[in-house]
Amino acid sequence: MAIVLAEYAPEGVDIFHAIKMLLIHDLVEIDAGDTFCYDVQGNESKAAREAQAALRLFGLLPADQGRELHLLWDEFETGETPTAKFAAALDRIQPLLHNQQNGGGMRTHGIRREQVMKRLAPVKTGAPELWPFVLQLIDDFVAAGYLKDTSAFTPVAGDYS
Structure with a gap:
């Protein structure tokens, strides 16, 4: 997705770095057990589960590689660099595109426009x-x-959800 949408990256974004961040972010999510983004209860423990998964996964690697990948994951999670903001924007857009193609899976869960707007707000800057x-x-x-x-x-x- 980052390759296909690279032309929409703001100035200062390193596409290859964004790709690495997105891959590492997804690996940690998978290991932690992906949480539906509108699951209020599941999201309460998400950060802790992902931090634990990151430590476990990156701890399996030689120290220098583990450190490098953990830094990539941290950069994505803090979302402060232009590249991390772009990566986060793509991470938010992807489920929206999936829902467009599958006939609106969000409908099953009764998701509201306001929830989606809040969830996708990082796209405005990223x-x-x-x-x-x-x-x-x-x-x-x-x-x-x-x-x-x-x-x-x-x-x-x-x-108040």
Whole structure:
């Protein structure tokens, strides 16, 4: 995905570095047990599970390689460099594209537009040229009934998700 969308990378992004970050990030997620991004309870322990998985995985390697890969993972997780921001943007866009192709899997879980907007907010800074495309996809999802649009949604007591 990073290769295909490289032309949308902001200035200062190193595509090869982004690819490495995305791969390492995904390996840690897989080892930790991927968590559905809208699973409130599952996400409470996600950071700890992933940190533990990173230590385990990178500890299997020779020290210099383990250190290098852990630094890549840390860079992605902190999301402060232009390359990490671009990688995070792609990581957020990919599930949206999957949902577009599978007929709106988010519908099954009752996901709301507001949740998706919040989840995809890193695209605005990480890949700003792709933001209008993301907004259009979200509008298309609402029109197709894949997402609930609850703009006038008023949370009831205890519902702050």
